[in-house]
Structure formats: C-alpha cells, structure tokens
Amino acid sequence: MHVDPRDLQGDPPPPSSGERTTVLVFGLLVAGLFGAEVLRDFTPAKSAVFFFLVAWFPLTALHEAGHAWMARVFGWRVFEVVVGFGRVVKRWQRGATRIELRAFPIGGYVVPVPRSREGAKLASFFIYAAGPGIEILLVVVLGLILGFDTLTSPSTSVGIIAAQAVSAAALTGAITNLLPMTTPEGGWTDGRGMLMSPFLDDEHFARQMASPYLIEGQRRLQGGAAAPALDVFESGLERYPSVVMLHLGRAQxxxxxxxxxxALMYLQAAATDGSRDARFRSEIEILLKSLRAS
Structure with missing residues (x-):
C-alpha cells in the first residue's frame, strides 16, 4: 500500500520484441489448453475458473480503491493509485490523484500521504485493512443478496456459479493480502502493515509525506531530466530535511x-550536522562512503 520500491526506479523499460513474442506465444498456448479443457465435456461448473480469472482485475481495482477511500476518510492525500505491474498502459489524473493501469493487472498499490503525524498510526492500520476489508464486504453483500446457503452450495446456474467464483476470488485476494509477510521488493502485505502500524515512528510518516517528491524526482531522473529532478528533490528537502532518501536523490x-x-559537499554537511539525530547522520555517512567509492 505504501510506496512500491519498484516505482522509485521510474517506469519499467518496454519489453523487447523477443520478450513480447515469448509472452504472447506462452499466453496463447495456456489460453488454448485452458479453453480446450473447459470445452471438453463442458458443464456449467467448469465456467467457474473463467469467472474467477475474469474477476481478478476488477477485484484488484476494488482492493486498491478501498485503500484510497479509507485514506481520504482520514484526511490523507492519495498521491497515486496503481493497478497491475509492468509497463504503464494508461495514466491519467483525477484531481490530485494520478491513476495508472499497467500491463499485468495482478496486484497493485496506493501511495497515501498523511497531512500530519497526529493520529497517523491509527489511520495507517485502517488504510491497510481497507483493501482486504472491501473484498470481504463484497462477499458478505453477495451472500445477503443470494443467501449464504446458495453461495456455498453446488449449482448448475451460470449466474450463481459466477457469483460463487467472484466470491472465491475476493476471499483469495483478501486472505493472501492479510498474511503478514514482506514482499520480494521490500514492501509489506496488508496484514504485516496492520501489525506494524502501532509501532511506526515519526520518520516513517515523514518518508510517507515526502513520497510524492521521491517518486516524481526519481521518475524525472530516470527519464534523463536531471535538472527538473534536482528541483523536485530540493523542494522536498525544504519541507522534509530529515528524509535521507531525498538527500540521496539530490546527490544522484x-x-x-x-x-x-x-553532491559530496551536501552529503558531508548533512553527515556532520549536529542538529540531526545519530541515526540520520549514520545513514547519510553510509551514502557518502558509497558515493565516494563509486
């Protein structure tokens, strides 16, 4: 739900023609085998797999919308909503929020920005919970409309089977997101975020407040626009001088x-700034040594 580490690297490069061909051939092969199996001795129950897969994209969008809605309930700014991963297919602005659809609509994230640290831990807990929570709510609503017995019993009605498949997909998404884990990219699942929220320090929320500058600056830097990127990082440092990643961005x-x-002069000044705490100076010193060695 928080800033996705992949996003700080800018937009992913477009796939090569060979990669596109491989993905296309593999996708067509899987789709063909799946279609052949469904059509062989077809029964309505076999359509459940189709409805399960088709439901995944709108459920992903609903999940991220749940995070965004709860962030706004607590008065946070929603900087960005991303549905999917990989190459950006479409990007548009809705008010103060940038929305992206990416090539593979599995998973996503929201960048919520607190306006202050007051009540931020409680807000963080509920924002994390809102994604899986809205999927569970959908299952409850379907159960109230159709009846929970109907929703959990075998059926030959395509409509009921579709509702059952959507419910199964929603519960799968909710349960997997509630598992308290760290993702391979370094992010948190919603379950881990809920558990960690009461223990988050002020520096964590400072980074969240600075995340629009971090994302915009890195995107411009990765796009070859170093001067505009520098302006973004320096604007961020004027407001959030304790965020180490902004110092790194300016140096880059x-x-x-x-x-x-x-760049080295600025980092040296930050590393010896007696008004900053020891952790900040230590992290800046690590960056400084890394840049000197490179």
Whole structure:
C-alpha cells in the first residue's frame, strides 16, 4: 500500500520484441489448453475458473480503491493509485490523484500521504485493512443478496456459479493480502502493515509525506531530466530535511549533472550536522562512503 520500491526506479523499460513474442506465444498456448479443457465435456461448473480469472482485475481495482477511500476518510492525500505491474498502459489524473493501469493487472498499490503525524498510526492500520476489508464486504453483500446457503452450495446456474467464483476470488485476494509477510521488493502485505502500524515512528510518516517528491524526482531522473529532478528533490528537502532518501536523490541528480563535488559537499554537511539525530547522520555517512567509492 505504501510506496512500491519498484516505482522509485521510474517506469519499467518496454519489453523487447523477443520478450513480447515469448509472452504472447506462452499466453496463447495456456489460453488454448485452458479453453480446450473447459470445452471438453463442458458443464456449467467448469465456467467457474473463467469467472474467477475474469474477476481478478476488477477485484484488484476494488482492493486498491478501498485503500484510497479509507485514506481520504482520514484526511490523507492519495498521491497515486496503481493497478497491475509492468509497463504503464494508461495514466491519467483525477484531481490530485494520478491513476495508472499497467500491463499485468495482478496486484497493485496506493501511495497515501498523511497531512500530519497526529493520529497517523491509527489511520495507517485502517488504510491497510481497507483493501482486504472491501473484498470481504463484497462477499458478505453477495451472500445477503443470494443467501449464504446458495453461495456455498453446488449449482448448475451460470449466474450463481459466477457469483460463487467472484466470491472465491475476493476471499483469495483478501486472505493472501492479510498474511503478514514482506514482499520480494521490500514492501509489506496488508496484514504485516496492520501489525506494524502501532509501532511506526515519526520518520516513517515523514518518508510517507515526502513520497510524492521521491517518486516524481526519481521518475524525472530516470527519464534523463536531471535538472527538473534536482528541483523536485530540493523542494522536498525544504519541507522534509530529515528524509535521507531525498538527500540521496539530490546527490544522484547533481552527479547526473556532472556536479559530483557539490553532491559530496551536501552529503558531508548533512553527515556532520549536529542538529540531526545519530541515526540520520549514520545513514547519510553510509551514502557518502558509497558515493565516494563509486
């Protein structure tokens, strides 16, 4: 739900023609085998798999909408909503929120930005919970409309089978997101986020508040626009000078502009700033050593 580490690397590069061909051939092969199996001795029950798969994209969008809605309930800004992963297919702006649809509509994330640290831990818990919560709510609504006995009993009605498949997909998504795990990219599942929310410190929420600057700056930097990226990082540092990633972003932008000495000077000043806490200075010192060695 928070900033996806993959997103800080800018938009993913488009796949090569060979990759596109491989994915297309594999997709057609899987679809063909699936279709042949469904059509062989077809029964209405076999359509459940089709409805399960078709439901996954709208349920993913609903899941992310749940996070975004709860963030707004608590007065947070929703900077970005992303549905899917991979190449960006469509991007548009709705008010202050940027919305992206990506090539593979499985999973997604929301970038909620707190306006203050007051009540942020409680808000964070409910924002994490809202994604799986809205999927569970959908299952409850379907059960109230159709009857829970109907929803859990074998049926030959295509409509009932579709509702059962949608419910199964919604529960699958909710349960997997509630498992308290860390993702391979370093993010948290909703379950882990809910458990960690009461223990998050002020620095965590400072990074969240700075996330629009981090994302915009890195996107411009990855796009080759180092000077605009530098402006974004410096604007962020004016408001959130304790966020280490903003200092790193400014250093990267300066190096891209062939101003390496200036980048090292800024980091050296931050590393020796006695008004900052020891953890901040230690993290800046690590960045400084890394850049000097590169």
């Amino acid at each position: 932008a300066l190096i891209a502009l062939e101003r390496r000495g200036e």
